[in-house]
Amino acid sequence: MTSSSDFKQLPHKLLVIPGPIEVSDEVLFANAAPVVSHVSPDFVKTFGDAVRLTREVVFTKEAQPFLISGSGTLGWDQVAANLVEPGENALVLHSGYFGDSFSDCLQTYGANVDLIKAELGTAVAQTTIEEALKQKKYKVLTFTHVDTSTGTSVMCYHCVLSDAKAIAETVRRVSPETLIIADCVCSVGSEEIRFDDWGLDVVLTAGQKGLGIPPGLSILIASPRAIKTYETRASPVTSYYASWKKWLPVMKAYEAGSGAYFATPPVNLINSYLVSLNQLTRTGPSLEDRFRLHREASKRVKDAATELGLKQIALDPVFAANGMTTLYYPDGLGASDVLPRFAQRGLVIAGGLFAEIKDKYFRIGHMGVTVVEEERGDIDNIIRVLQESITEARRQKA
Numbered sequence: 001m002t003s004s005s006d007f008k009q010l011p012h013k014l015l016v017i018p019g020p021i022e023v024s025d026e027v028l029f030a031n032a033a034p035v036v037s038h039v040s041p042d043f044v045k046t047f048g049d050a051v052r053l054t055r056e057v058v059f060t061k062e063a064q065p066f067l068i069s070g071s072g073t074l075g076w077d078q079v080a081a082n083l084v085e086p087g088e089n090a091l092v093l094h095s096g097y098f099g100d101s102f103s104d105c106l107q108t109y110g111a112n113v114d115l116i117k118a119e120l121g122t123a124v125a126q127t128t129i130e131e132a133l134k135q136k137k138y139k140v141l142t143f144t145h146v147d148t149s150t151g152t153s154v155m156c157y158h159c160v161l162s163d164a165k166a167i168a169e170t171v172r173r174v175s176p177e178t179l180i181i182a183d184c185v186c187s188v189g190s191e192e193i194r195f196d197d198w199g200l201d202v203v204l205t206a207g208q209k210g211l212g213i214p215p216g217l218s219i220l221i222a223s224p225r226a227i228k229t230y231e232t233r234a235s236p237v238t239s240y241y242a243s244w245k246k247w248l249p250v251m252k253a254y255e256a257g258s259g260a261y262f263a264t265p266p267v268n269l270i271n272s273y274l275v276s277l278n279q280l281t282r283t284g285p286s287l288e289d290r291f292r293l294h295r296e297a298s299k300r301v302k303d304a305a306t307e308l309g310l311k312q313i314a315l316d317p318v319f320a321a322n323g324m325t326t327l328y329y330p331d332g333l334g335a336s337d338v339l340p341r342f343a344q345r346g347l348v349i350a351g352g353l354f355a356e357i358k359d360k361y362f363r364i365g366h367m368g369v370t371v372v373e374e375e376r377g378d379i380d381n382i383i384r385v386l387q388e389s390i391t392e393a394r395r396q397k398a
Helices: 025-031 041-057 073-082 097-108 126-135 160-174 224-231 244-256 267-283 287-307 335-344 355-360 378-397
Strands: 064-069 089-094 112-117 140-144 179-183 202-206 217-222 324-328 361-365
Touching (some): 041 064, 041 217, 041 244, 064 267, 097 112, 126 160, 160 179, 217 267, 224 244, 335 361, 335 378
Parallel strands (some): 140 179
Antiparallel strands (some): 202 217, 324 361
């Protein structure tokens, strides 16, 4: 086998959890390429191209990408270790499980954290954010763009795309020195994120969701303002592996066309990532078309669930993410009634994650090739299996 056009994945259950997701044949083939030196000329070019194209996915010209072996969680450590000094204040907007986790990470590195919790299925109101920012000086404000535990997005009453912008506008107006940190692990690639236009300071994400590669790559984009904050901090960075003192020279070297070393990058995963980036920005549907396709697929799945009488966690449809759907089990049913029926029909979905309601709901992911490659028929398959599984489970319990 000499090219990706000859390669086809082995038959397998369709993976439709909120990440990792299905990947294209071309991406998986790139991951199976012979391993090369991380400072070889070919890989230096691959890594440099990946850094450059990462900017395009979030619409930034000047921000600095960091591509580091690790999970999306490593992005929290980078923020906490490089941008917040011990004793400084952090404001965390909480819309689910990952708000708790980001708060815990910040506290681990010595930050004083204030947590604002939204009502389950909603997002924190702009007026509440403004009031908090007026109470004290915060070094950072963090929010989760799409919380995969609840499937809710921080958004306004028009669409998901505007509220990250609204949060940034509120922060810039009320507390312009506060850095704006967006946890976009489950939104990059499936939701529109305009880094420069919205005035974001950090977008942190990972490769195994909307970016469509196997797990293992932590991706973070930092604004010039964030880099300046790191460079002028008064105390040493509080992490070794997550330190930008180690990684910033490496990223700049690869983009400039020369190899550099701190820790070995995931060579084959970077190969896969570049293939996916090219599909996202060059060879596949445009980014705008991808966002539209995700909106349309999301509506189809959610409409089908509504027709079955299923209730979403999001209290209003405008709070629901486009890359996933979270649904309460019907009365009298639970995970053991629903998840195995999906698996028997060849689909892998996820149970609940958010502790308060963990056993009351399930999650379906619809991102990446499952949405964009419509000829696969994945969305049709999801809807069919959802209908069959719920109908059968209800009938058996009757």
